[in-house]
Amino acid sequence: MPVKQLTIFLENQAGRLAEVAKILKDGNINLQGFSTTEARDYGILRLVVSDTEKARQMLKDAGFTTHVAEVICFAVQDRPGELFNILEILAAQKINIDYIYVIAGTRLVISVDDIAKAVDVLEKKGIQLC
Amino acid sequence: MNKIKDKSNKTPELYDPQISAAGRQEINQLQLLALKQTLKHCYANNEFYKKRFDEAGVDPDRIKELSDIEKLPFTTKEELRLNYPFGLFCTPLDQVIRVHSSSGTTGNPTVVGYTRQDLDVWAHCLIRIMYDTGVKKDDIVQVSHGFGMFTGGFGFQYAAEKLGALVVPISGGNTERQLKIMADFKSTVLCCTPSYTLHIAEVGEKTGVDFSKLNLKVGYLGAEPWTEPMRDEIEQRIHMTALNSYGLSEVIGPGVSCECLRKNGLHINEDHFLAEIIDPDTGKVLPNGSKGELVFTSLTKKAFPVIRYRTKDISYLFEDDCPCGKKLLKMARPMGRTDDMLIIRGVNVFPSQIEEVLMKVKDLEPHYLIVLTTENYLDKIEVWVEVSDSIFHEKLMDLEFFEKSIESRLYSAIGIHIKVSLKEPRTIARSEGKAQRVWDRRQEKN
16 A cells, blocks of 8 residues: 655755754654755655644644655665665566655655556565555 | 046047037927927828827927927837837838837837838937947947847947948857957957946956956947946956946937946937936926936937837936037936836846736746846846645656746746746735835845
């Protein structure tokens, strides 16, 4: 099953990320992992949290622009070659990866162009999705 | 620093002193005759003007004095635009041999036409300006204004050529080539915008050009507003006399007025243009010395005469005993606009043009801010828009694509590159009255 990821538009300004973190703290929302991508004047913060809807609502109320996207998440072993194993499967099926990052518990979050197909091939290879 | 003055303190001889040094009465007499002819010409050859004069009850044959012009209504840029493209031409198209245009507020640009005689009138205006400020046939004139629909390039080119000078029609841009040609060809005259002149100075200094060793002696700088401190800076850095040149395509292009070497006000070419200053709110004509909106009537143009054209430039008129010998009326350096028109690197930009493009972008919030800055003395224009949930689809690529797509729509509508910056919601201040759409930071020191 795909996981919900919360995405936030952030202007490139000192303290802006801290404001997001404070909102999550105040809402007692646990952060499982995140990644950032930056352009010239702004960036995108991607989060996997314990309660996506609640976090989204709180951020919206505070004036942030947000988006919820579906991504694939699964646990990997902490050992050499794990990333290659996964990527090889996706590459063989010509599934394109938009972005990938690691979250707590040695789990990988991957955004791909064809989620259904990716879930299907990964499960067939015995990879347990979270 | 001031090469013309340094060489000798003698006033250069005048190109046509019988006009430019004539007395007030003589000039006004000349203007009255030309005004009558222009009004008759417009009345006889153009429906718009015929209707307009009839409505105002003005019979061109019964014009007795210059002030009779006050009975006629003003012409606005909007009216020029509504008659796009050739509706206000007063000669058949087979007599028109050139058109130029400037950007319009929305939609259509303003198109202006010239007969062969009009081009000669235009050249005459600029030849007088150049000759009276020391440019002769042995000069090398580097025209760094854009060539194309903009009047700057071709205006100076034709005049300098007719004067017998050597013209270098390099056009704008490619600063390193500008500098190379300036040095190799030994250019003595520069026709340019003041901001681009400063940019040339900056690039030149960075690449080790010693401007004091170049041959530049005088620059005719215009097409955008500038200031006295900017003149000082240009003169110190480029080592040439920097003169303020004024014109607008609707009236003719560059050549409407220009400073003489005394640099105290711009002599108007009064034999070709009748200037008035009006109160922009009431339309009332103001006496010399009063600040208001500049209004011009062309006196000698055939294809595209203008009658009481409202420039929206703020200035005042004055007469003085100018040591240059010219008695032509002067206008002060334009000190602002009555509308919200922005001039970005010589291109006229109205916030409404930008707004029109933005409002057509699906899902864009109706809040925007135009931010003007300078970078290396060149104007930069940027527009801030807010990101909403409906346009935010989590991928950076999508956001960048969104910005680029608006940028290209702005470029095709306005013709200059305007950077689009996405901002967080509510970044742009909401206003309760008239929205502040422009943040001009060009005077701020970086």
